[in-house]
Amino acid sequence: MKYQAPRGTNDMLPQDTANWQYLEDIAKEIFSTYNYQEIRTPIFEQTALFQRGIGEATDIVEKEMYTFEDKGDRSLTLRPEGTASVMRSFLENKIYGQAQPTKYYYMGPMFRYERPQSGRYRQFHQLGVEVLGTDDPAVDAEIIALGMQILERLELDDLEVRLNSVGCPDCRSQYRDKLLDYFKPYLDQLCSDCQDRYERNPLRILDCKEDRDKEFMSDVPKLYEELCNECEDHFAGVQEYLDLLDIDYILDATLVRGLDYYTKTAFEVIYKGLGAQDTVFGGGRYDGLAQEVGGRDIPGVGFAMGMERVLLTVEEQEIDLAIDDSIDLFITTIGEEAKKAAFSYLYQLRQANLKVEMDYLGRSVSGQMKHADRNNAEYSIILGGNELESGVATIKNMKTGDQEEVALDNLVNKMKEYVK
Ligand code: ATP
Numbered sequence: 488m489k490y491q492a493p494r495g496t497n498d499m500l501p502q503d504t505a506n507w508q509y510l511e512d513i514a515k516e517i518f519s520t521y522n523y524q525e526i527r528t529p530i531f532e533q534t535a536l537f538q539r540g541i542g543e544a545t546d547i548v549e550k551e552m553y554t555f556e557d558k559g560d561r562s563l564t565l566r567p568e569g570t571a572s573v574m575r576s577f578l579e580n581k582i583y584g585q586a587q588p589t590k591y592y593y594m595g596p597m598f599r600y601e602r603p604q605s606g607r608y609r610q611f612h613q614l615g616v617e618v619l620g621t622d623d624p625a626v627d628a629e630i631i632a633l634g635m636q637i638l639e640r641l642e643l644d645d646l647e648v649r650l651n652s653v654g655c656p657d658c659r660s661q662y663r664d665k666l667l668d669y670f671k672p673y674l675d676q677l678c679s680d681c682q683d684r685y686e687r688n689p690l691r692i693l694d695c696k697e698d699r700d701k702e703f704m705s706d707v708p709k710l711y712e713e714l715c716n717e718c719e720d721h722f723a724g725v726q727e728y729l730d731l732l733d734i735d736y737i738l739d740a741t742l743v744r745g746l747d748y749y750t751k752t753a754f755e756v757i758y759k760g761l762g763a764q765d766t767v768f769g770g771g772r773y774d775g776l777a778q779e780v781g782g783r784d785i786p787g788v789g790f791a792m793g794m795e796r797v798l799l800t801v802e803e804q805e806i807d808l809a810i811d812d813s814i815d816l817f818i819t820t821i822g823e824e825a826k827k828a829a830f831s832y833l834y835q836l837r838q839a840n841l842k843v844e845m846d847y848l849g850r851s852v853s854g855q856m857k858h859a860d861r862n863n864a865e866y867s868i869i870l871g872g873n874e875l876e877s878g879v880a881t882i883k884n885m886k887t888g889d890q891e892e893v894a895l896d897n898l899v900n901k902m903k904e905y906v907k
């Protein structure tokens with residue numbers, strides 16, 4: 488074979504897309520009950536939006552973006568995440584002029600140039616929410632509840648909610664100095680990335696995958712213990728609302744997220760069974776983002792859920808999603824006349840929203856019956872010269888083997904009765 492799908496991308500074949508659609512349907516139902524509305528933004532944006540909105544010192548901007556120039560010499564980037572685009576759209580369309588808050592959800596592909604491995608791809612899919620225009624801690628708790636509800640509807644277990652507050656620029660700048668002091672004696676024990684981060688963005692040393700299990704990490708000062716009053720109240724509020732819903736969480740001072748614009752709440756939901764890539768969804772508050780990309784002060788909070796990781800968890804936990812891949816009726820035909828008659832019956836049945844099929848490969852009758860089985864037909868019917876002449880055929884229930892005669896004139900009504 489001469490061509491292959493690009494590294495880090497996946498074909499989703501029908502045996503996969505059934506699960507994807509199931510997840511999407513459940514998510515949409517839950518978004519709707521929480522009163523979130525869908526937003527669809529372009530797959531690519533101006534590169535500068537991501538540089539600004541995600542932050543120059545992040546992994547995404549430093550090394551993971553798919554950036555290209557179009558024929559008009561514009562620098563564009565395939566979106567690596569959803570939040571910056573949603574904020575850009577919110578500002579550009581002046582949605583802030585409407586009654587707030589704005590509660591959006593999105594679903595779709597994201598692109599990052601990463602080393603592909605289980606749960607990490609170059610084209611992957613996220614569903615996510617963004618709530619703009621309020622800094623009420625109740626909303627932080629609401630989106631965690633919403634994300635958890637999606638996973639619970641899929642019957643996933645053993646999920647862990649990890650919660651932190653990364654404060655605001657005020658409390659963070661003091662904390663930053665503390666961190667610098669703390670890490671100074673260990674500088675040569677940090678990985679080379681973190682030695683770099685020490686000057687540029689020391690907070691991010693905390694969630695370094697290489698360093699996080701090193702001994703000196705266990706005594707790192709905790710930012711959530713040193714928050715300013717406002718951030719402390721907010722953090723207490725989030726916890727209170729989570730407690731109200733009986734949602735368990737673990738406080739985790741090392742959870743800082745990769746993105747610079749996060750303020751106050753940061754959270755992650757993990758499933759340890761996924762191995763190295765164990766974060767199913769993560770998010771937090773980004774009250775600084777609107778200022779960064781649009782010069783306006785608009786609070787926001789959101790999460791992004793890795794859809795591949797959700798489905799990997801489904802697989803790992805051996806959950807059988809209740810997917811109905813059956814068809815209602817298969818019409819087996821004998822001869823050209825019968826095929827034509829079947830063709831128009833199928834049309835009538837399909838217009839009545841029934842899921843029906845026939846053979847297009849000139850199979851023998853037994854070959855067609857096998858094909859009906861492969862299609863998981865609930866019912867089957869054989870149409871030949873006799874049936875056309877008498878106007879009566881036999882419908883067979885493929886599960887029970889029960890048979891019933893039906894006037895072909897009445898086939899649509901009969902089938903509707905059967906499958907309702
Ligand atoms: P990580 O530390 O794993 O790189 P991240 O901080 O880059 O995660 P986010 O940007 O917060 O992740 O993305 C939110 C979610 O999207 C992740 O928790 C994960 O489920 C999913 N995700 C992120 N990157 C990928 C990827 N390359 N492939 C598949 N899923 C991904």
Ligand code: MG
Pocket residue numbers: 546745
């Ligand atoms: Mg990443």
